[in-house]
Amino acid sequence: MVTDVNQARLDRAASIYTAEFAASRGIDLRYVNTGKMEDPVKELKSISGDQGYDDVFVFAPVRPVVEQGDAILAFDGCLNFFAGPGDPNFSAMLNFYNVHYAYTHIVGTSGGNNDDMKEAIEIMSGGLDPAGLVTHIGGLDAVPDTTNRLPEIPGGKKLIYTHIDLPLTPIDDFEKLGKENELFRELAKICKRHNGLWSVEAESFLLNYFDHK
Structure with a gap:
């Protein structure tokens, strides 16, 4: 179950990770807009x-x-609070009756260690495609500004190639930039073939471009 109050985000997620594909793996995947529900808790339960x-x-x-x-x-x-709040005083009401009698519990995820990275690579080798997480690409020169402004930059993961110089660029901007830039023109075409996502083909083209630049 994936929930949101923004239908555009839900539709985009559903186009990347389809319910049909999930069903082929024995998973009942649903995208639900809780903003359209009178009582989200009751309806979700x-x-x-x-x-x-x-x-x-x-x-x-x-x-x-x-x-x-x-x-x-x-x-x-288990409630996994994956989102890192910027407000040190961020708080919310929790049902501690259920903590005691229903054994509900909370964990906070703030990052992975080396073992987590190894497990992620193993899962990806089994067919999990992380391409939907990547929304920007850039080179080593983009790291300082990206790091300093990360909370202000929308989107998902920023993929950095440490051996090239390239401004941090949203994948969604490739087509517009491609009107005057050969690199982004070709990357836009490749990403379009992959449902608007970054891909092995796009990465290979990017690296080959800089190898011969």
Whole structure:
């Protein structure tokens, strides 16, 4: 179950990770706009057969979202607060009755260690495609400014190629930049063939371009 209140984001996610593909792997994947629900907690729990959910991941540091995530936990359910808040006083109400009697619990994810990286690579080699996470590419020269302004830059992961010089560039801007730049013109064509996503083909073209520049 993937929830959001922004239909455009849900539609984009659904076009990248389709329900049909998930079904072929035995997964019932649904995209739900909770902004259209009168009672999101009640309706989300009803989808689960009123059992709640074993794992709930919260990707936005928004109090109502955290509280909603807590409210839909199943017995022994885990709320994973993945989103790192910028406000040191950020807080939300949690049901501690359920902590005691329903064994609900909370974890906070702030990054991975080397073992996590190895596991991620192993999972990717088994077919998990992380391309949907990448929204920008850049070279080593883009790192200082990107690091300093990261909270202000929208989108997902910023993929940095440390052996080239390239401004941090959104994939969505390739086509516009390609009107005057050969590199981005070709990258735009490649990404379009891959549903607007970064890909091995795009990376190979990029690296070959700089190798022969």
